[in-house]
Amino acid sequence: MEDRKLSVLIAGCGRVSEKHAKAIKTLSKQYMLAGACDVNENAAKAMITNCGKAGTDAKIYRDWKKAVDELKPDVVAITLPSGMHYEVATYAMEKGANLLLEKPMAMSEDEARAIYDTSKKTSRKIAMGHIYRYLPVVGIIRDDIAKGVYGKVTHGSIYVRWGHGDDYYDSAAWRGTWKADGGALMNQTIHAIDLLVWLMGTEPVEAQAMIAQRLRHIEAEDLGYAILRMEDGSLAHIEGTTATSPKEHSAEFSVFCENGQITMGLVSGKAHISIKDASGKKKNFHYLLEQTKQGGLSSFKTALNPHLGIYKDLYDCIISDKEPVASAYDGYSSVDTLMGIYKAALTGKAVELPLKEGFSSLDMKDYFN
Ligand SMILES: NC(=O)c1ccc[n+]([C@@H]2O[C@H](COP(=O)([O-])OP(=O)(O)OC[C@H]3O[C@@H](n4cnc5c(N)ncnc54)[C@H](O)[C@@H]3O)[C@@H](O)[C@H]2O)c1
Incomplete structure (x- = not known):
């Protein structure tokens, strides 16, 4: 794949998503925020502002499924409560997205295995938030x-x-x-x-x-x-x-x-x-x-925000078809x-x-x- 900007949907604009926004803002040559999704619209708005230039064209969503379907993003960053990871991760990969998936991957052994299997089946990358x-x-x-x-x-x-x-x-x-x-x-x-x-x-x-x-x-x-x-x-x-x-x-x-x-x-x-x-x-x-x-x-710089390292790694892995450091x-x-x-x-x-x-x-x- 040639070098190009990857579009990101942030699903969940709470506490940890601030680290994601900082990373995307810093990596505005590699990433653009396509959408910010949260049931709390103000949180989604703040996310867009925090992404700076990289957030200029981002849309706000309350429904993560609609956001995935409409935006067809290269990457979905799943920063939702851990109990939602399984459903969102498998759906987004089936729709063609790679993931930056926060830890823990899922709340059960079966769900984690299903996410791993889906990533293999769909050839989608998952970079885990193992900072x-x-x-x-x-x-x-x-x-x-x-x-x-x-x-x-x-x-x-x-x-x-x-x-x-x-x-x-x-x-x-x-x-x-x-x-x-x-x-x-x-x-x-x-x-x-x-x-x-x-x-x-x-x-x-x-x-x-x-x-x-x-x-x-x-x-x-x-x-x-x-x-x-x-x-x-x-x-x-x-x-x-x-x-x-x-x-x-x-x-x-x-x-x-x-x-x-x-x-x-x-x-x-x-x-x-x-x-x-x-x-x-x-x-x-x-x-x-x-x-x-x-x-x-x-x-x-990753000492201050390890998520910067995760986003850089995920970009290289998508462009060069490699496995992320935390896969x-x-x-x-x-x-x-x-x-x-x-x-x-x-x-x-x-x-x-x-x-x-x-x-x-x-x-x-x-x-x-
Ligand atoms: N890697 C790390 O260093 C790190 C640090 C903190 C948290 N985490 C992980 O990140 C995830 C989120 O944690 P947090 O502390 O940011 O949680 P949080 O509660 O602060 O944020 C979650 C956000 O999701 C939104 N949300 C909830 N249900 C939703 C739905 N159905 N549709 C759309 N939005 C919805 C909430 O409104 C909230 O803004 C967890 O899995 C947690 O374990 C990782």
Whole structure:
């Protein structure tokens, strides 16, 4: 396909769509906003304004199906509540659109598999909103781990302490429900799980888990722990919670290897990174130089808005027929892992992954009753 501007329909003009608008505004040579759809027309209007020049010709819609049918966009960015992802994603791909699909891909194993299968059947690309893969340096570290620079991976660990008060959950009826959102693991922690699995370069084969409700008045969990056994024998440990102070968001990933260890994190908006070889020598500078060499200084902009990286990647993948860094398979696989974690919490037993039979977050609906 020759280089040309791709048209985008943003379906859902709420909280996360602001990141999409910023990316589209910056990439106005690659993208034009064809439409903004939301049941709240003011939100759709704001989206168009926020896209700047790229939004000049955009139309407003309340009905996403009508918008897809009329605009026939190259890309539908699905930023609707998670419980709507399956219906919109499959419909839009059948109508010829590629997707920027927010995480989680869907609310059940069956739906995620159906989205993945539809993408293969229709040859449409899906770039998942797994933002952490698009942070600077991360991809280069991942390649080095895969090349064996740090030797055998022994284990990995993440915590996501993304405090949200009841005001956050009360801001939209779908938040914290089993049907349309899930809890802290499914919403706030899924892209961190995706990153950990990707960095470790292997796939989960078994999950064990516990979940709890500590502070928030929601249907699903506000705290969860899981342990994954990976195909190569390594283990991964996961903590995800929203029951911490909303004033302090922190997340950290560590991968431990035979010949080094990598830790990256964000505490109250401040990034920290520590990459050490077997002798304990820090290699941070090496990776910063490598990122500059491979992507130029402008590639560090994704630290402020990873969605910029996702939109750039999706453009290249559509034009050059490649798979996005966070692909349809990755979206499916992370939902499969999450469903395994929920099933393990529900049954109190270790669960084999990938799941042998479907599991939905709605299967958890009586867990805390
Ligand atoms: N990748 C990330 O960093 C990230 C961050 C936050 C949220 N998300 C994901 O993005 C999605 C949206 O999250 P959010 O926090 O922006 O939610 P939100 O509630 O702020 O926004 C959703 C929007 O969809 C609109 N909407 C709801 N039903 C609709 C319908 N039937 N037709 C048209 N519009 C409708 C609402 O009016 C709202 O404006 C979720 O799947 C969430 O998990 C991803």
